[in-house]
Amino acid sequence: MNEPKLAVSVKGISFGYTKDEPVLKNVSFDIAEGEFVGIIGPNGGGKTTLLKLLMGFIEPWEGQISIFSKSATSYPNDIGYVPQALHYDRTFPISVIDLVLQGRLSRLSWTGRYSKQDREIAHHAIDQVNLTDFCDKSFGTLSGGQAQRALIARALATEPKVLLLDEPLAAVDVQAEADFYEVMHKIRKNLTIIMVTHDIQAIIQHVKRVLCVQGSVMSLEPGQVCEHFALGLYHFPLILTPEQHFAKTNFN
Amino acid sequence: MDSFFEAISKNSLLLYALLAALVASVVGGIIGSYVIVKRIAFISGSISHSVLAGIGFFLWLERTQQIAFASPLQGALLAGVASAMLIGWIHLKYRQREDAVIAAVWSVGTAIGVLFISQTPGYNVELTNFLVGNLLWVSPQDLIFLSILDIAVILTCYLLHYRLLAICFDEDQARLQGLSVNRLYLLLLSLIAVTVVLLMQVVGIMLVMTMLTLPATVANLFTNKLSRMMGISILLSMAFCFVGMFLSFHLDWPAGATIALVAGITYAITLLAAYRKK
Numbered sequence: 408m409n410e411p412k413l414a415v416s417v418k419g420i421s422f423g424y425t426k427d428e429p430v431l432k433n434v435s436f437d438i439a440e441g442e443f444v445g446i447i448g449p450n451g452g453g454k455t456t457l458l459k460l461l462m463g464f465i466e467p468w469e470g471q472i473s474i475f476s477k478s479a480t481s482y483p484n485d486i487g488y489v490p491q492a493l494h495y496d497r498t499f500p501i502s503v504i505d506l507v508l509q510g511r512l513s514r515l516s517w518t519g520r521y522s523k524q525d526r527e528i529a530h531h532a533i534d535q536v537n538l539t540d541f542c543d544k545s546f547g548t549l550s551g552g553q554a555q556r557a558l559i560a561r562a563l564a565t566e567p568k569v570l571l572l573d574e575p576l577a578a579v580d581v582q583a584e585a586d587f588y589e590v591m592h593k594i595r596k597n598l599t600i601i602m603v604t605h606d607i608q609a610i611i612q613h614v615k616r617v618l619c620v621q622g623s624v625m626s627l628e629p630g631q632v633c634e635h636f637a638l639g640l641y642h643f644p645l646i647l648t649p650e651q652h653f654a655k656t657n658f659n
Numbered sequence: 660m661d662s663f664f665e666a667i668s669k670n671s672l673l674l675y676a677l678l679a680a681l682v683a684s685v686v687g688g689i690i691g692s693y694v695i696v697k698r699i700a701f702i703s704g705s706i707s708h709s710v711l712a713g714i715g716f717f718l719w720l721e722r723t724q725q726i727a728f729a730s731p732l733q734g735a736l737l738a739g740v741a742s743a744m745l746i747g748w749i750h751l752k753y754r755q756r757e758d759a760v761i762a763a764v765w766s767v768g769t770a771i772g773v774l775f776i777s778q779t780p781g782y783n784v785e786l787t788n789f790l791v792g793n794l795l796w797v798s799p800q801d802l803i804f805l806s807i808l809d810i811a812v813i814l815t816c817y818l819l820h821y822r823l824l825a826i827c828f829d830e831d832q833a834r835l836q837g838l839s840v841n842r843l844y845l846l847l848l849s850l851i852a853v854t855v856v857l858l859m860q861v862v863g864i865m866l867v868m869t870m871l872t873l874p875a876t877v878a879n880l881f882t883n884k885l886s887r888m889m890g891i892s893i894l895l896s897m898a899f900c901f902v903g904m905f906l907s908f909h910l911d912w913p914a915g916a917t918i919a920l921v922a923g924i925t926y927a928i929t930l931l932a933a934y935r936k937k
Contacts, residue, residue, distance in 0.1 A: 462835060490831065492831035499696055499828055500885045509825050512836035519818045547882030561832070 420470030445610035448620035483513040487567030492554035497547035510564030552583025676794035680900035691875035704763040711772025713738025773908030780929030792863030792915030862915035
């Protein structure tokens, strides 16, 4: 059987916004093609910084990041990015189709028009997230969950190999969360998904691995994640001791 | 007394004035829409006031140093683009104190303009005309120059519309897609500078912001699509200019101020109507 390819490789990176105050120190991890990985950690622990590094928006002081063997800063890269819908100005005059077409910006011709193929791909992405009837609707009129799915469609329209999601379930209701995971499982095939979230109890039901970011990065299996984290009570050490893990496993 | 329409057919000055206002309305509607959705009205205000430095300097060169090729319009264009580049650089490199530095550019630009104009014969009339506008100033040569600028802005926006839309809506996504976000931002500011020069002819420097922001703000209440917002904004801007000039002709009011007032009253009415609808 073929070994899965390496999708994301992070080797010995350190980074900080001011000298002598590293946010991330000597971080290394790998993510294989097709993996669905959750990223958790306390506020200020470096989750957003890690995302920015993966997207190539900032460069590490030291170390290397590669996405499918290419440098993270060589644009357009293989990343589809889904930010929080909450970050957007809801009065901005943009329709869902125009939003999703932004996933095809790198393919725009010099005349600045989208091709027929670009439009077909954008419509397909909208279908995948179950927003077919909302194509011409204004992005600002969508509910929180629908807006989040529209942003996923935009990321899918880039035909990415890696999908990065930044707290996509912040401020959405239970039904929207269920719809979200349904879409995630539908699109998972051939896609590496990295999702930052605070909802640890939900994410550990869907992923096989969690990266806990708190200055450094620790790779955990869902069973190793302490239930305190789910309450936002991050502590050091980040993982359960073998005795705690044993007790938790037996208790469950 | 002739009616407004009779006067237009008889008086070429009035016709040029109306044409200049309509030409400026096209770019005002397009670029004003970007200004509103990108929320850079303050930055645009700084650019619009900085053009006075170029006007003053070129007017001084023309009148006191007898440099024939220097015209206030060219000076305004140069100063506008230079201040756009400076403000853009501040925005990209110096975000912590951005608002204070932009305010400084705004006031220093105005001060330089006032100083040069004060050293130029005809000081009071020139300064008033530039600050509050005098449409009857527009010469046929000015009209040609303004039309060329108009076409250049329209063509640039047509070719780059989706890219400009992207940097206005989501710079991160644009960057991930390989767009030169910083260059596009500087280009947008330069387009604003050119638009300011065009609108300045109509309403004057002090009232440019009215024409750059109000038609687009009203248009935003009626549509959810940026290209449609631009279209509505152009039509509104043309209507404001036409009604404003009509009223100023019959009431003997300054044209620029009347146009700005018409735009302001329309905005207030639409805003009230929108709130009542909610």
